[in-house]
Amino acid sequence: MADTDQQVHPMPQSYNPQSKYDQESATTNEAKELRRQKQKKWALYIIAFIIFQTGIIVLFTFTVMKFRTPKFRVRPSSSFDTFDIQPATPSFNMKLNAQLGIRNTNFGPFKYSNTTITFYYKGIEVGSATIRKSKANFRSTKKVNVPVDLVMPTTIASNSDLASDLNSGILPLTSQSKLSGKVEIMFIFKKKRTANMNCTMEVNTSTKALQNIRCK
Ligand SMILES: *[C@@H]1O[C@H](CO)[C@@H](O)[C@H](O)[C@H]1NC(C)=O
Ligand SMILES: *[C@@H]1O[C@H](CO)[C@@H](O)[C@H](O)[C@H]1NC(C)=O
Ligand SMILES: *[C@@H]1O[C@H](CO)[C@@H](O)[C@H](O)[C@H]1NC(C)=O
Numbered sequence: 129m130a131d132t133d134q135q136v137h138p139m140p141q142s143y144n145p146q147s148k149y150d151q152e153s154a155t156t157n158e159a160k161e162l163r164r165q166k167q168k169k170w171a172l173y174i175i176a177f178i179i180f181q182t183g184i185i186v187l188f189t190f191t192v193m194k195f196r197t198p199k200f201r202v203r204p205s206s207s208f209d210t211f212d213i214q215p216a217t218p219s220f221n222m223k224l225n226a227q228l229g230i231r232n233t234n235f236g237p238f239k240y241s242n243t244t245i246t247f248y249y250k251g252i253e254v255g256s257a258t259i260r261k262s263k264a265n266f267r268s269t270k271k272v273n274v275p276v277d278l279v280m281p282t283t284i285a286s287n288s289d290l291a292s293d294l295n296s297g298i299l300p301l302t303s304q305s306k307l308s309g310k311v312e313i314m315f316i317f318k319k320k321r322t323a324n325m326n327c328t329m330e331v332n333t334s335t336k337a338l339q340n341i342r343c344k
Contacts, residue, residue: 192235193313198264199231200307200323201343203271211336215294218287222278222331224338226257227271230307230323232264238321239263240309245325247278248302250289254278259305299331 209223228245232238240263246256255278264270278301280290293299305325310318327343 193317194234195311195313195319195321196233197321198233198238198307198311198323199229199343200305200325201229201231202303202325202327202329202338202341203227203229204338204341206338208336209275213294213299213333215291218291218294219280219282220278220290220294220299221280224255224276224278226274226276226303228259228274228325230264230270230272231268232270232311233267234311234313235266236311236313236315236317237263237265238309238311238323240307240323243305243307245274245276245303245305247276248304249280249299250287252281252287254280254301259307263309294333297333299333301329301331303327303329 206227207225209225210221211223212221214220224247226245230238230240239261241261243259244256245259247254255276257274257276259272259274262270262272303325304327307323307325309321309323311321312318325343327341329338329341331337332339
């Protein structure tokens with residue numbers, strides 16, 4: 129019986145390798161699980177990186193790569209050299225040193241061609257000047273000074289509105305221009321842009337200055 133007992137006894141011993149095998153399979157399972165976790169982590173890193181990269185690209189597209197139309201306007205620092213108004217005739221003859229501003233908010237220069245600026249009094253052209261081709265730098269406002277002779281053509285000088293405007297001390301004017309050029313971003317990306325000027329302003333005849341300049 130003891131023999132058989134002894135014969136039976138090795139059973140757990142023969143069982144031991146089995147449990148060892150189970151342990152081994154458990155460790156390989158653990159290793160697999162670890163590898164899976166690692167792969168999952170890497171996949172998450174890659175996804176996070178792709179999202180980050182996409183975000184950067186989108187941000188870049190909507191900021192740096194965005195082509196904005198520059199703003200073109202008459203600045204209040206414009207002044208007059210000659211200032212001759214005759215409410216009785218009525219007529220005026222002034223030399224305006226117009227200071228124009230070209231505001232470029234792009235991440236690159238705006239190169240524009242020659243153009244003309246025209247001033248009107250109630251739709252009647254009273255003066256014009258040429259603006260020479262140049263460029264407005266990266267995120268800045270270029271100031272251009274152009275002398276303009278503003279003369280009321282005598283043919284329409286009988287205009288009664290003009291007499292009352294000159295008597296009131298306010299001469300309303302409008303200016304129009306169109307600045308065509310190219311915005312250049314990072315030296316290679318170029319797009320045509322046209323800055324339209326459409327301003328209304330008042331000449332204050334007592335201060336001999338421009339006031340209430342409004343541009344669209
Ligand atoms: C631009 O204007 C200047 C002077 O007003 C002139 O010399 C030049 O030829 C013009 N350029 C173009 C491209 O029209
Ligand atoms: C300028 O603005 C006036 C007033 O809104 C408008 O009547 C006119 O058509 C505009 N001109 C241009 C060239 O945009
Ligand atoms: C002209 O300018 C002066 C000084 O800014 C101001 O006091 C006056 O009211 C202006 N005239 C008109 C008609 O707006």
